[in-house]
Amino acid sequence: MAGVPSEFELSTNARDFLIDAFQKFVLGLILTFTLFPIFMMIATSLKSESELYRDGLHLLPSALNVQNYVDMWARFDLVGFFINSLIIAGTTTVICLTVASLAAYAFSRYEFPGKGLFGLTILSTQMIPGVLILIPIFILFLTIQREFGVPMINTYHGIIFIYSTFTVPFAIWMLRGYFDTIPAALEDAARIDGCTRLQALYRIVLPLAMPGIAATGMFVFIIAFNEVLFASAFANDGVTPFAIGIQEFQTNTGTHWTEMMAAATVSSVPLLLIFALFQKQIVSGLTAGSMKQ
Amino acid sequence: MGTVELQQLRKRFGSGDDAVVAVDDLSLELEDGEFLVLVGPSGCGKSTTLRMIAGLESATDGDIRIGRESVTESEPRDRDIAMVFQNYALYPHMTARENMAFGLKMNSSLDDATIDSRVTEVAQTLSIEPLLDDTPSELSGGQQQRVALGRAIVREPAVFLMDEPLSNLDAKLRSQMRTELQALQASLETTTIYVTHDQTEAMTMGDRIAILDEGELQQVGTPLECYNTPANQFVAGFIGSPSMNFLDVTHDDGTLTHEAFTYELSESTTELLEDQTDYVMGVRPEDLDLAPDGAIDADAEVVEPLGDLSHVHTRVGETLVTATVPAGTQLPAGESLTLSVPESRLHIFDQLSGEAIKNSDGPTEEQPLIAAE
Numbered sequence: 001m002a003g004v005p006s007e008f009e010l011s012t013n014a015r016d017f018l019i020d021a022f023q024k025f026v027l028g029l030i031l032t033f034t035l036f037p038i039f040m041m042i043a044t045s046l047k048s049e050s051e052l053y054r055d056g057l058h059l060l061p062s063a064l065n066v067q068n069y070v071d072m073w074a075r076f077d078l079v080g081f082f083i084n085s086l087i088i089a090g091t092t093t094v095i096c097l098t099v100a101s102l103a104a105y106a107f108s109r110y111e112f113p114g115k116g117l118f119g120l121t122i123l124s125t126q127m128i129p130g131v132l133i134l135i136p137i138f139i140l141f142l143t144i145q146r147e148f149g150v151p152m153i154n155t156y157h158g159i160i161f162i163y164s165t166f167t168v169p170f171a172i173w174m175l176r177g178y179f180d181t182i183p184a185a186l187e188d189a190a191r192i193d194g195c196t197r198l199q200a201l202y203r204i205v206l207p208l209a210m211p212g213i214a215a216t217g218m219f220v221f222i223i224a225f226n227e228v229l230f231a232s233a234f235a236n237d238g239v240t241p242f243a244i245g246i247q248e249f250q251t252n253t254g255t256h257w258t259e260m261m262a263a264a265t266v267s268s269v270p271l272l273l274i275f276a277l278f279q280k281q282i283v284s285g286l287t288a289g290s291m292k293q
Numbered sequence: 294m295g296t297v298e299l300q301q302l303r304k305r306f307g308s309g310d311d312a313v314v315a316v317d318d319l320s321l322e323l324e325d326g327e328f329l330v331l332v333g334p335s336g337c338g339k340s341t342t343l344r345m346i347a348g349l350e351s352a353t354d355g356d357i358r359i360g361r362e363s364v365t366e367s368e369p370r371d372r373d374i375a376m377v378f379q380n381y382a383l384y385p386h387m388t389a390r391e392n393m394a395f396g397l398k399m400n401s402s403l404d405d406a407t408i409d410s411r412v413t414e415v416a417q418t419l420s421i422e423p424l425l426d427d428t429p430s431e432l433s434g435g436q437q438q439r440v441a442l443g444r445a446i447v448r449e450p451a452v453f454l455m456d457e458p459l460s461n462l463d464a465k466l467r468s469q470m471r472t473e474l475q476a477l478q479a480s481l482e483t484t485t486i487y488v489t490h491d492q493t494e495a496m497t498m499g500d501r502i503a504i505l506d507e508g509e510l511q512q513v514g515t516p517l518e519c520y521n522t523p524a525n526q527f528v529a530g531f532i533g534s535p536s537m538n539f540l541d542v543t544h545d546d547g548t549l550t551h552e553a554f555t556y557e558l559s560e561s562t563t564e565l566l567e568d569q570t571d572y573v574m575g576v577r578p579e580d581l582d583l584a585p586d587g588a589i590d591a592d593a594e595v596v597e598p599l600g601d602l603s604h605v606h607t608r609v610g611e612t613l614v615t616a617t618v619p620a621g622t623q624l625p626a627g628e629s630l631t632l633s634v635p636e637s638r639l640h641i642f643d644q645l646s647g648e649a650i651k652n653s654d655g656p657t658e659e660q661p662l663i664a665a666e
Contacts, residue, residue: 185382188349193444194370194399207386 038268045069045262052257068262072249075256078263081245086270087156088231088241089224092163096220097213099164100171105201107172108179109187122169130166130229137162138233152234159235163227167220174219178212179205214278222271242267295360295451295484297323297346302355304341304508315341317508319355326482328475329513330499332489334531338508339488340456346486347376347454360451370400375445376454379461381437383429389416389440390425396448415447418477435466442474446481453478453485459494471498492532496520504528521655526647529575529640535604538581538614540574541644549574549641553610554589559636565651566641572650575640578604580653581616587633589614593624607632 039059044052045068047061072078106112107119141152152158182205190200206213231244246267249260304316316338323329331339344350346357348369357365364372375396383392393412397403403411416422419439429437438458445453459467459474475498478485489495495502496516503513504527512524516532523529529537542549542556547563549556549572556574558566566572581589583605591607591614598620605616605624609632616632624630641651 183380183382185378185380186384188344188347188369189376189378189382189384189444190395190399191349191369192347192374192376193396193448196368196370199399204384 041261041264044258045265047258049256049258065258068258069266072259072263072266075259076245076248078242078245078266081240081242082267084156084235084239084245085225085241085243085267088159088163088235088239089221091156091160092167092224093217093221095160095164096167096171097217100168100175100216101206101209101213103168103172104175104179105205107176109184122172125165125169134229134233137230141234154235154237154239156239159231159239159241162230162234163224167223171216171220174216175209175212178209178216182208218274218278221274225271295323295325296358297321297452297484297486298356298358298361299342299346300356300358302342302345302357303353304338304345304350305353315508316345316505319505319508319510321503321510321513323484323486326484328478328485328487328498328500330487330489330495330502331505332492332495332502332531333505333511335490336507337505339490339505341508342505343376343454343456343486343488346372346452347374348372373451374454375448375450375452376456377441377445377458379457381429381441381461383437383440383444385429388426388428389421389432389443392429392440393425393444393447396444400448411447412443415443418446419443434461434463435470438462438470442477446477449483451484453483455485455487457489457491458487460489460491474498492534496532502532504531506531517655522652523640523649525649526573526575526642529642529649533577535578535615535617537575537577537640538612539642540576540609540612540614542572542574543570544572545570551589551610551612553591553612556588562636562639562641562651569643569645571644573642573644573647575642576614576634576638577640577653578615578617580634580638581614581632582634583616583618583622583630584633585631587631589632589634591630591632593628593630594626596622596624 043059043061046064046066047058048065048067051058051062051065107115138153141158144150144152152161186204186208187197187200190204191197195203225241226243227241228243231241235241235244242263246260246263249256249263299319299321302316302319303314306313306315319338319342321329331342333339341350345352346359348364348367348371352365355365356363359372359374383389384395387395390409390412393415394408397408397411401408412425413422416425419442421436421439421443424432424436424440429440432440438461441458459470462470471494487494487498495504499516501513502516502519504511504519506527512519512528514522519528519532523532523537526539530539540551542551544550544566547558547560549558551574589609591609593605593607594613595606597604597606600620602620603618603622605618605622607614607616607630614632637654639651640649640653642649
């Protein structure tokens with residue numbers, strides 16, 4: 001930087017340093033808020049009940065007590081809750097991705113009357129708080145059971161139906177943006193190469209949309225896995241998912257916090273695994289190099 | 294048989310007041326093995342025409358026949374065509390080999406070994422064999438272009454459709470690929486329709502060129518026909534670089550009068566001009582000579598030396614006129630000069646309709662001119 005006064009350089013450096021420090025401080029603050037509950041969950045799961053209720057603030061356990069991870073399985077059918085959660089979240093994800101990817105593809109590639117209005121209607125369903133439709137859905141489910149003899153409350157298909165209605169609109173919007181980035185010329189090429197429209201979709205477009213589909217699927221799975229409000233109303237008696245089942249550590253005689261935290265820690269493992277598995281697909285720019293820009 | 298016939302082909306986008314006619318009443322016929330270049334400015338309907346032939350756009354009216362059979366309602370895969378796209382459109386998740394084999398896998402009953410040997414054979418022809426296991430993102434623009442070409446060739450279709458396939462290459466590679474493509478088409482003898490906006494590609498590559506403007510066919514003929522006997526002022530201005538010079542003139546009893554000069558016409562030419570007074574005089578830059586006793590007074594503005602020759606931009610009255618002169622011609626800006634043009638090289642167009650009334654006497658080969666209807 002020849003010819004520039006050294007005071008200016010110093011002040012620029014100092015300003016850069018301050019900006020950098022401020023950014024790190026804000027990031028640190030956000031990370032603390034995000035990670036502290038997780039830290040407390042793990043720390044509590046490793047404490048004994050007596051240590052938990054000792055006076056004073058003790059962040060770290062005095063000794064690593066893994067007994068909670070053994071005892072928690074004996075108290076309730078945690079494995080059953082877990083399987084229920086996997087069934088509910090997994091099926092919701094499959095249904096949601098199937099419906100949403102076809103709808104998003106149509107939104108991205110076709111012009112049809114009412115396209116804008118339809119898109120806005122789908123988006124507007126996301127603006128209604130879930131608690132507002134809790135009772136209408138309850139009435140709807142009772143009506144379906146009465147009129148058609150199909151039980152909906154406390155069934156897998158009932159809760160999967162509810163979760164799908166929430167997640168499909170969100171997934172359509174997310175996938176539509178992704179499909180828009182895949183050049184239409186690739187489908188043209190595939191159709192000339194001998195594909196039908198549907199073959200072009202699943203042989204060319206869907207493989208290229210995998211990063212977007214994986215990311216969307218992961219969000220849907222997490223939403224369905226963690227949901228509490230509707231699960232507490234519509235998923236009990238044999239279909240109880242983990243998020244509700246874990247509340248059973250609260251008994252009439254008291255709450256077994258340490259075992260509950262151990263169960264919560266274990267329950268976050270599948271989500272971490274999903275993140276780890278799909279991370280590569282989510283970040284990879286698979287379409288790079290397909291088209292000369 | 295790779296004959297192609299377009300009969301009164303029409304494409305309208307939208308409806309009602311918003312309707313846009315992209316292609317209007319287009320009729321064309323291609324012989325088996327012919328190389329036709331569809332050329333025109335942006336938005337003239339050339340790509341839409343190609344996409345209709347490919348089956349990627351439906352025709353509003355008219356008929357498309359490939360090998361004498363109507364394919365207007367057929368799916369792209371049933372038309373026995375292959376297409377090379379402007380952006381190559383290679384499948385990014387497949388290797389070059391898989392890209393080239395994809396069409397054969399989808400559209401033929403050939404076994405894997407036969408497909409593989411055909412891909413390898415075509416790859417050898419295009420000198421891309423070492424690249425067959427690379428994905429498109431690992432290839433350069435020129436290499437991607439060759440793979441895209443290979444993907445079309447390996448199918449051995451009745452017709453090749455090419456949508457500005459060279460426009461993304463740099464100038465040197467483009468000119469090299471232009472020659473290669475011509476040689477390849479000549480050896481394969483596959484009917485080819487080639488879309489471009491580049492009039493140099495149009496002039497150099499095709500057996501015939503079809504010039505489109507605003508969805509309408511202006512002229513179809515050999516490059517020399519279109520150059521020397523343009524059907525109208527649009528074709529005259531579009532074909533040739535630098536463009537033909539146009540000067541608005543009025544006619545009175547064998548004399549063309551421009552604001553800056555008058556030009557005496559022979560009796561035979563005068564007989565062609567009737568009923569009206571307003572015409573456009575067209576002169577190709579290379580037909581203008583710097584002559585001391587020329588009929589056209591001009592002022593020099595800029596000289597562009599190209600090495601082998603130079604372009605002199607002059608002003609005739611208010612009109613900018615370009616002349617091609619021998620290399621080394623020195624002309625200071627503002628210098629007055631006179632230009633001459635022999636009557637045999639003169640074009641005259643109707644000022645209202647733009648139709649050619651008189652063309653130059655240049656060679657046009659022994660082929661009839663088919664003018665747009």
